[in-house]
Amino acid sequence: MLAMNAMVKPAADAVVADAAKAPAKVVARNVNVYYGDKHALKDVSVDIPERSVMAFIGPSGCGKSTFLRCINRMNDTIPSARVTGNIEIDNLDIYDKSLDVVQLRARVGMVFQKPNPFPKSIYENVAYGPRIHGMARSKADLDEIVTASLKRAGLYEEVKDRLSDPGTGLSGGQQQRLCIARAIAVGPEVILMDEPCSALDPIATARIEELIDELRQNFTIIIVTHSMQQAARVSQRTAFFHLGNLVEEGPTETVFTTPHDRRTQDYITGRFG
Ligand SMILES: Nc1ncnc2c1ncn2[C@@H]1O[C@H](COP(=O)(O)OP(=O)(O)OP(=O)(O)O)[C@@H](O)[C@H]1O
Structure with a gap:
């Protein structure tokens, strides 16, 4: 049996079954990158179900x-x-020449490895996107979007009395939640996370993982992670890439416990990587 099994224990989660049945939000066919x-990237085809977390390992x-x-x-x-x-999101070809990439990036938010708040206040970090996308008709509207986004990112209580302080003055974990709030503020449907916890300590990591678990009720989340434990904890489906x-x-549980391919098995048991 696989040596990592004891360590990489997928959450006992009924959503595993649901995620398998959920309609695809993102459909990729024969994607190559040079x-x-x-x-x-060689001929990648995959369906990514809506309102769930897929891990790329x-x-x-x-x-x-x-x-x-x-x-x-x-x-x-x-x-x-x-x-x-070809990549489609809700049947929309995102590589269509007429597609507005700025609008696409509002629908598909991104959170990076290193928290990267703008050198602006906490409030302005979150307000920036809604403002440039014309989402608020008044200051009160904007205040509401900022507050709601900070709440959904699990940061509001910690920052509500210092919204005009610089975002860069927060701790690393708080900065990453600020970046998640910033992504949420423009109303995305998909959130891409590229190793979002790799610069964080275990406590801040745990908070982000809890947040990811909450956010999947409303968003389709794709997370790149080097941590198989993290993939097992947060994702319902896992995709294993090699060369x-x-x-x-x-389903994450299947990939970690009964992988079909020898290369997946070698990777999750630590034989290479
Ligand atoms: N901007 C770039 N220019 C040229 N080659 C690149 C660029 N970005 C990535 N590559 C190459 O493409 C391949 C895939 O890189 P990619 O960063 O997607 O891998 P990854 O699985 O995310 O790696 P890691 O886990 O180290 O972040 C690698 O060989 C990398 O060197």
């Missing part, structure tokens, strides 16, 4: 972040990157 001549350089960045077209910002294939290939995708 950086110049380098073929970094795999050894360093296997293409997890590359694929994540395809889902909000962040690879557009890398001059050498070329993407082929640019999506080797295996399925």
